[in-house]
Amino acid sequence: MNVHEAISKHSNAQHLHLVRFAELDAQREHAIEAAVDLCKRGLPFNVDAINAVTTQIIAHAQKGISPLRSLVTEDMVRDYVNKG
Template sequence: MSVHKEISKHSNKQNQLVQQFLRLDEKRESAIDEAVQLCSAGKPFTTERINQVTNEINVLARQGVVPQRKLVTSEMVEEYVGRLT
């Protein structure tokens, strides 16, 4: 019985990590979209918010359950916007 409890506990912890990752990843995508929109409009933007969330994701990823994400540079956003037009 204790093995079952330990497996359930481990599974629940992994599920919590995945759910937290999904929330953070959605937040990151929203920040990327905002930077892309600002860049497209020729307005100033930063990648600070994107990379703050990225760092939070990468802390979770070190626990081995969720994937890491790359940090984003302003040049990456500008290059992406350039490909859109």
């Protein structure tokens, strides 16, 4: 494999890694929005869906260049809603 092919292969792998990160991050944001909405309406909520995707993001980040995301607590959601 010549240098050009190696660079192209590496660039493509990074691109695909970041595409997958973006997909997971969008799922996480959707789960956060759902929890925030329930909290704003005074309904019961949990952060299980948020943290399930966050755990996937953390595992994915260990294989490439994507950023990490933090696990979320119910208190974090309540604090966010109360500040808004």
